[in-house]
Amino acid sequence: xxxTILFDIDGVMLSEERYFDASALTVYELLSSPRGMGLCxxxxxxxxxxxxETEMRVIRQGVxxxxxxxxxxxxxxxxxxWDMVYLQFATQLLYLLESVPAEVSAAVxxxxxxxxxxxxxxxALKDAGHFRNEPVPLPFRGFIEEFSGCKNRADLFAHIExxxxxxxxxxxxxxxxxxxxxxxxxxxxxWYLGDEYLQSTVxxxxxxxxxxxxxxxxxxxxxxxxxxxxGRGITLGVATGRPDVETRVPLGELGWLRxxxxxxxxxxxxxxxxxxxxxxxxxxxxxxxxxxxxxxLGTQDVTQVLSTALPLPETEANQVLVVGDSVADWMxxxxxxxxxxxxxxxxxxxxxxxxxxxxxxxxxxENALGLQxxx
Numbered sequence: 509x510x511x512t513i514l515f516d517i518d519g520v521m522l523s524e525e526r527y528f529d530a531s532a533l534t535v536y537e538l539l540s541s542p543r544g545m546g547l548c549x550x551x552x553x554x555x556x557x558x559x560x561e562t563e564m565r566v567i568r569q570g571v572x573x574x575x576x577x578x579x580x581x582x583x584x585x586x587x588x589x590w591d592m593v594y595l596q597f598a599t600q601l602l603y604l605l606e607s608v609p610a611e612v613s614a615a616v617x618x619x620x621x622x623x624x625x626x627x628x629x630x631x632a633l634k635d636a637g638h639f640r641n642e643p644v645p646l647p648f649r650g651f652i653e654e655f656s657g658c659k660n661r662a663d664l665f666a667h668i669e670x671x672x673x674x675x676x677x678x679x680x681x682x683x684x685x686x687x688x689x690x691x692x693x694x695x696x697x698x699w700y701l702g703d704e705y706l707q708s709t710v711x712x713x714x715x716x717x718x719x720x721x722x723x724x725x726x727x728x729x730x731x732x733x734x735x736x737x738x739g740r741g742i743t744l745g746v747a748t749g750r751p752d753v754e755t756r757v758p759l760g761e762l763g764w765l766r767x768x769x770x771x772x773x774x775x776x777x778x779x780x781x782x783x784x785x786x787x788x789x790x791x792x793x794x795x796x797x798x799x800x801x802x803x804x805l806g807t808q809d810v811t812q813v814l815s816t817a818l819p820l821p822e823t824e825a826n827q828v829l830v831v832g833d834s835v836a837d838w839m840x841x842x843x844x845x846x847x848x849x850x851x852x853x854x855x856x857x858x859x860x861x862x863x864x865x866x867x868x869x870x871x872x873x874e875n876a877l878g879l880q881x882x883x
Contacts, residue, residue: 510742510847511827513879514772514803517748519833519854520876521730522758523722528578528855530699530717531589532568533559535597537695539646543623543711545601545630550643557713571596573649578855580652583863585661587794587836588749588776593692595664598685599654600646602671604633612636617675621687661795661836697751705753721758724853725875733879734767740883745772745803747830747840749794752777771806774799782810795839800830804844819845831876833860838867851876 518524538544540555548554552570553563572578581592605613616632618625634640658664669685676684698706702716723730737744746768748755752775759765779792779799787810792798802813819825828846830837833854841848849871850864864872871878 509740509883510829512743512745512772512804513737513829513831514745514747514800515876516830516832516834516837517746517750517755517759519724520831520851521724521764523724523853524855525722526717526720527589527700528572528575528592529564529568530696531592531596532571533564533699534593534692534696535571535600536567537699537711538593538597538626538692539600541711542627544626546627546634547630547639548643550645557711558715571648573651575855576649577651580655581664582834582836582855584655584658584664585795585834585836585839586664587834590689590693590696590776591661591793593696594689595668596648596651597692598668598672598688599651600648601629602668603647603650604639604644605675608633608636608638612638614675620684621691623691626691661791665791700754718754718757719761721761723762725877727762727764729877731763731767733877734764736883737879738767743772743806744768745774745806747774747794747799747803749776749799751775769806771808772803774803778802778808782813785810787811788814794834795836795843797840797843800840800846801844804828804846818843829870831879835863835867838864838869847871849873849878851878 515521518527536552537555540547540549540552542555552567553559559567577596578592581595586592586595605617612633616629618629655664655667658667669681672685673681698711698714700717702714702718703712704716705718734744744767746755755773755775756765776793782798783792790796797818798813801816801818805813805816807813820828822845825845826847828844829849830841830846831849831851832838832841833851838848838850847870850860850869851873852858852860853875854860861872871882873879873881
């Protein structure tokens with residue numbers, strides 16, 4: 509029997525749909541909002557703060573090319589929605605820069621990224637006579653071809669950096685790109701959390717999605733399953749790409765949070781804090797095993813987590829199970845040397861089974877309640 513079971517949240521316990529919606533809305537706002545670049549995008553509705561459901565469907569279908577771009581990103585181990593926003597927005601921004609004379613694109617790029625500097629980029633492009641009078645067709649689906657030679661998340665980010673380097677050189681490049689990533693992160697949080705959970709916003713009036721979470725399993729059944737695990741002495745933990753608030757609020761409302769060891773809940777907020785300590789130059793987001801390893805160890809000591817030798821000793825690793833829905837989760841579990849259970853409730857649904865079979869997952873379940881089979 510396993511002594512420790514670590515769960516992802518999105519695609520395992522809660523639906524990812526609203527996260528993908530918020531990601532698409534963020535890219536859409538960065539490009540078309542008056543507070544962003546202010547462009548009129550062909551085949552997408554004019555920007556507004558409270559789009560209706562049908563408009564959200566059109567926006568997501570456009571920005572992520574009927575989810576083909578999402579499938580592609582996730583197949584390369586991209587797990588965080590913040591990364592998805594950055595990658596697609598940066599790709600479209602670079603396309604716009606490549607569409608104008610070199611002297612224009614070189615002149616409009618800011619020294620750093622803020623809402624004001626982004627707005628100025630849009631204004632400068634239009635002042636130069638570009639994208640002013642007609643809707644702008646953007647190659648959202650072209651993302652896949654653009655990155656066809658990439659094999660993993662690191663390759664995607666390196667490709668973006670190389671493109672920006674052609675305009676501004678490599679001095680300070682990592683921080684420059686990080687600034688653009690952080691801008692997208694901030695605007696994404698506005699869409700997901702809404703005005704209720706934020707002290708200040710770039711664009712007010714957003715309701716947020718936090719109280720509209722969709723559980724992927726019966727809340728009562730899953731709570732009962734977690735209680736059974738605890739009754740058998742199994743330690744339960746979480747490793748998620750969600751920030752702290754987006755983790756604790758819905759899990760608390762569904763009656764699940766109390767079953768998890770508080771010291772074994774690792775969120776994107778914890779990963780960002782660890783990254784900020786500067787003890788590691790690598791990205792600690794999934795597929796890096798940091799979040800799962802931190803939850804397994806039950807420690808906030810970043811140095812201890814980073815210095816833990818991997819894979820874990822076999823006798824130790826065989827007592828640990830990771831339950832996830834993505835290639836990124838599998839990669840993290842494999843790095844740790846622990847067992848992995850794939851659930852078919854992620855973006856691809858049951859169509860993900862062949863991929864997980866090819867990866868050699870220890871278990872493949874229809875949903876997280878499949879855990880009952882091995883208790």
